[in-house]
Amino acid sequence: MEAKPKVFGHLLKEVVRAGFCAGCAACVVSCEPGVLGFEREPKILGKCTSCGLCYSVCPQTPTSKSLFEPLTGAQSDPSVGSFKEALSVRSTDEEVLKRCQDGGAVSSLLLSLLEGGHIDGALLMGVGKEPWKPEARLAKTREEILEAAGTKYTRGPLFLPLKNADGFQRLAVVGVPCQVKAVRKIQRGELPYPKLGEKIWLVIGLFCMESFDHSKLGEFLKERMGVSFEEVAKFDIKKGKFICRLKNGESREIEVKALHDCVNPSCFLCTDFTSELADLSVGAVGSPLGRSTVLVRTQRGEEALEILRRSGRAEIKPLADFKPGIEGVKKVAGVKRTSAEKEREKRKEEGKSPSP
Ligand SMILES: Cc1cc2nc3c(=O)[nH]c(=O)nc-3n(C[C@H](O)[C@H](O)[C@H](O)COP(=O)(O)OP(=O)(O)OC[C@H]3O[C@@H](n4cnc5c(N)ncnc54)[C@H](O)[C@@H]3O)c2cc1C
Ligand code: SF4
Ligand code: SF4
Ligand code: SF4
Structure with missing residues (x-):
């Protein structure tokens, strides 16, 4: 039975x-x-x-079923997973550069795919009516893609708009590693859900060290940094610092470590930094400021990158041209993995479930 x-x-x-x-x-x-x-x-x-x-x-x-696609011609590393090519990308679109987080690789990819008719929409994390509160949406125009650009360091229910995705046939999804894993489980897990899985043509994964709880971050901003969400034009994490760039041109920063109590608990046990199951993974680490590191992992990822290349929307160079390059990515990914493994051990010793 x-x-x-x-x-x-x-x-x-x-x-x-x-x-x-x-x-x-x-x-x-x-x-x-x-x-x-x-x-x-x-x-x-x-x-x-x-x-x-x-x-x-x-x-x-x-x-129990492997979620990884068998890859040919890929390099594999225990900290970052399999990838075929490591690149450093900067958008050539001035509007993207004004609104993006790093080099605008994600938004430029989406725009080249949408405007070339390769996708009919993209599942993205924008913000809702409350300042900086993440709210997911199905973007189907250039303006909607641009509106979602930039990193929200708090998390939101990315998949909710898929409840109303009947009109879409070929979607790109952008998400952090845990969300990327959910997409792969929808597509090819133990009990897949093809009704949704078959609509998803491309998965762009972001690098992710941790995410914060929205209300805890709001309190932290007020108490420790003397600012409110309304005053912030852009959040950033660079070189161990959490930075608030304010609308009045000033900026405030604090050690990321100080935000420990705002981190979502599931993040402490998370081992994936680079979205290992994505078609393309994108982050800041590895490239100089103003560029995005892009790991091309699958055949679909190669196809999407080729569409971006042909569109002329971005300057695409080998990551090896820059320092710290892939070694920098491996180092940060290794730190995250080791820290999560230690946390699991600690929970086991305390008699708590290390994870489901
Ligand atoms: C919670 C979080 C933590 C991160 N931590 C790191 C890190 O430690 N090191 C690192 O190198 N990079 C990290 N990143 C990735 C980095 O901040 C940029 O998103 C990435 O470099 C892409 O930049 P871009 O200019 O190409 O993207 P853009 O063109 O600006 O596009 C950004 C895309 O990210 C999506 N997005 C924004 N916020 C969220 C969210 N909360 N959840 C899901 N999708 C979202 C939007 O839909 C948008 O399409 C993190 C991202 C997130 C969301
Ligand atoms: S993490 Fe699991 S339980 Fe939580 S919202 Fe996602 S699918 Fe549901
Ligand atoms: S087991 Fe099936 S029907 Fe029940 S809540 Fe889960 S998805 Fe819905
Ligand atoms: S650290 Fe892991 S669990 Fe936390 S938001 Fe990032 S991918 Fe999800």
Whole structure:
């Protein structure tokens, strides 16, 4: 007899109540009967049919099936995973450069794909009515892509707009490593959800050391940095410093370590810095200021990069032309992995569940 799949009750106990929920809402949008809602975390609103999809697609539940695509011609490294090419990219689009976080590789890629007709939309993290509060959206115009540019260091339920994705056939998704893992579980996990998975043509993963809780960050800004979300034009993390660039031209900075209590608990156990399951991974580390490091991982990633190259929207150079280059990426990725492994050991010693 086949084992019964684990269902929402298990997800609640093993992930949500245990403090491992990454708040992505992948479970909510994969629930075919639509009985899950989301308010900071998933909750049940109706009768569960025990299909097991919510448990299966969650990035925080175990998976026995390999989510990695077999790659030919790729280099592999224990800290950053497999990649075919490492590049350093800077957009040539002035509007992108004004609004992007680093070199604008992500927005330029999306614009070249959208305007060339290769995708019909992109699932992105913009901001809602409240200043700096992340709110996901399905962007289908240049302006909507530009509006979502720039890093929000707090997290939000990225997948919620997929509830209304019926009109889309070929999407790009941009997300941090835990969100990228959810996409791959939707596409090829134990219990995949092809209705959504088949719509996703490209997965762009961001590098991610940690994310913060929005309300805790708001308090921290007020108490420790003397600013409010409303006053901030751009947040940045560079060389161990958390920087607020203010609308009045001033800037304030503090050691990232000081924000320890604002970090979302699931991040302390997270080992993936570079979005190892993405088609293309993008971050700041490795390249000089004003450029984005891009790791091309899959054939789809190569295809997308070639479209960007042909569009002339970006200056694309080998990462090897710059310092610290790939060694810098490996170093930071190694630090994150080691720290998460230590945290897991510590939890085991304390008799707590190390992770689901
Ligand atoms: C929480 C977080 C932590 C990060 N930590 C690091 C780090 O430690 N080291 C490092 O090198 N890089 C880190 N990055 C990545 C970096 O900040 C840039 O996003 C990346 O370099 C791409 O820059 P860009 O100019 O090419 O992107 P842009 O053209 O500015 O586009 C940025 C894209 O990021 C997406 N995005 C913004 N905020 C979020 C969010 N909260 N969740 C999901 N998607 C989002 C938007 O949809 C947008 O399309 C982090 C990103 C996030 C979101
Ligand atoms: S119906 Fe399926 S996806 Fe929805 S809550 Fe129940 S087990 Fe989860
Ligand atoms: S799928 Fe995302 S929102 Fe749902 S329980 Fe898992 S981490 Fe939390
Ligand atoms: S550190 Fe890991 S769990 Fe935290 S936001 Fe980044 S990818 Fe998600």
